[in-house]
Amino acid sequence: MTDETNEGALNGIRVVELGQLIAGPFCGQLLGDMGAEIIKVEPPEVDGPNGRSGGDPMRHWGHGDAKLWWEVVSRNKKSVSANLRVPEGQELVRKLAATADILIENFKPGTLERWGLGPEILHEINPRLIIVRVSGYGQTGPYSSRAGFGGIGEAMGGWRYIVGDPDRAPSRMGVSIGDSLAATYGCMGALAALHARERTGKGQVVDSALYEAVLQVMESLVPEYLVSGHIRKRTGSILEGVSPSNVYPTSDGEYLIGANQDAVFARLCTAMGRPELAADDRYATHIARANNLHELDETIAEWTRTLTVDELEALMIEHSVPAGKIYRAPEMLDDPHFAAREALVEVESERWGKFRMQNAFPKLSGTPSSIRTPAPVRVGQHNDDIYRGLLGMTETEISELKAAKAI
Incomplete structure (x- = not known):
């Protein structure tokens, strides 16, 4: 698992990932799997009453005794630390954006602008930059300033109402489907914007709203109501009108x-x-x-x-x-079709040793996607590689950033 094995379609594309939790990082995971260089910006670790804290909270998410979600969503990424709430950290992001093709963020709309990192400023620095913005309700409209997680988007987009048994309250899926859909549409928008940039020479903003990503996969739910007055309802394990x-x-x-x-x-x-x-x-x-x-x-x-x-x-x-x-995980691990298509591949983590996770999909015949490096173990693990190597910062400048608690 090394960068030398990168044959991906996006090899040579640099992405700065500012997002945390699920939607922004999953968009970064998809782009990284396809070969892009992902520079993940995390809050620096700080001492607090409960010990040291910092980094993306995804580092501590998952199920069971071993929290391994981070290992999947942060594969193929490099971690740098930057405190976006101080001017020095904000300046670091501006410098990174100047070198990048794509920037991903999933903060509440207006947050980047308050930090001096809005699209107008970033495009002045780098007109070719594509800015992927994932949020609950989108960057405009009366609800744009509301906080929104995946479940809220699933409810507003129509998903939750039709999932579950008809005699019970709406159910949810066992995965964060709203976040994953919004991230996937954000990734798709970034790819389209890369193609458009070949013609125009300019970047643009990709505005991916959680509720709209869910709405997009709701088939003919709205037209059915408008034309015939039909409202889809929860039908449990069956799909109404489809049998057997x-x-x-x-x-x-x-x-x-x-x-x-x-x-x-x-x-x-x-x-x-x-x-x-x-x-x-x-x-x-x-x-x-x-x-x-x-x-x-x-x-x-x-x-x-x-x-x-x-x-x-x-x-x-x-x-x-x-x-x-x-299938559950045990059946997947034992299935010959999974094995033949390498749907699950072995990775090695400094913390967890060797284990298998889902491969990079979809499969491309000429420029295959891949898992080249494991998730970074430490917050800011690649500070030297990026700040010294990419940005050319000196030891003195690095020391000043540490003193300002910017990294």
Whole structure:
């Protein structure tokens, strides 16, 4: 895992990442996986009543005894420390921005401007700079100054209302999907802006709002209401109007089957030994199956309960029915398809030793993305490389920054 192995499409692109927690850093992770150099700016460590604190809070996030989220979201990054609340730290960011292609931030709108780091100033320093701004509500509008986390964006964008069982309060996914979507759209916007810069020679601002990123994946939810008055509701494990598509019980677990297309449903019926169901007026068409969804699900469940997961999977493969096991981490680690495609790759951390994590996706045939370096262990681990090596600062200047608590 070294920079010498970098064949990524974004090799030669430099990114300054100012964001913390999830949305900004995940955008940086995506760009870094594609080969960009990511300089992550973190608050310097300081002594406090509870010991030393500082750095991105993601360093301490995760589940279980080992907090490993940082290892994923900060791979391929270099850490420098800078206190953005003091003039000296702000000046460091201006110097870094002068050398960069992209700057990422996910502070509340107006924060960069208060620090003297707004787009007008940064573009005066570097007109080619692309500034990715991820926030709850976007940089404009009556809600722009509100604090907003991923869950708020999921609620406003329409996601939360339709997730969960209909007789209970809205549920959430087990991952921070709102943050990840906004980060992904921020990354996509940065790539588009890089292409536009080839024509115009100028950078621009990419404004990615959490609620809009969620809204973008809500399919036809709004037009359905406008045209027919339909409001989508929570439907639990099924998708309203799509059948059969559910998790079905087996003798030793559960199994997911998605056979809602007419020809696929006919193949499922053959696998069940019930080919006549495909011609039954109750199930013969997509609309008919939707109208008799619960009855059909119970018929399928009665059959799947007589089989083990492995037996059911063998039949689904034989009859070319889209279906699959419900995976946890142990199943992923043991699966031959994961192994063949290197979906999980081994990395080595100074703190945790060797372990596997998800690879860089999607796969590019000519300029492959990769995990080249592990997440930085220490806040400011690359201060010398960046401040001395890239910016050419002297020992005296570095000492002055430390004295001013800027790094």
